[in-house]
Amino acid sequence: MDLIGGIHDSFSLRVLMPFSRLQRSARSATRPTQQAFNEGICFRRAAADWDQEKRVEWILDRLRTTVRRAYDETAYYRALLDRIGPLRRAVMREGVAPRASEPRLMRGETI
16 A cells, blocks of 8 residues: 555656646646746745845845835724834834834734
């Protein structure tokens, strides 16, 4: 049974999966999804070699981007972040690390 399972796994990984990805790349309806998947895999492979400092820098950059987008596109977050005032501007400009000593909101607290 182990021999058959091993053959099945090898066949699936080495033949069926690549064929399935090729098929999704060839079809116009699924091509963008497959391209996004391929880009994600390439990014993960490249990011695996990053040191801790570069990872933290990337995470903070993504956090800043997310906060800016939420502020620009969502009335709820715009009002919430406007109440925070200078802290919001600092997070959007500098990131989180310089403001780590600021008081934190706890679960259930509101601004």
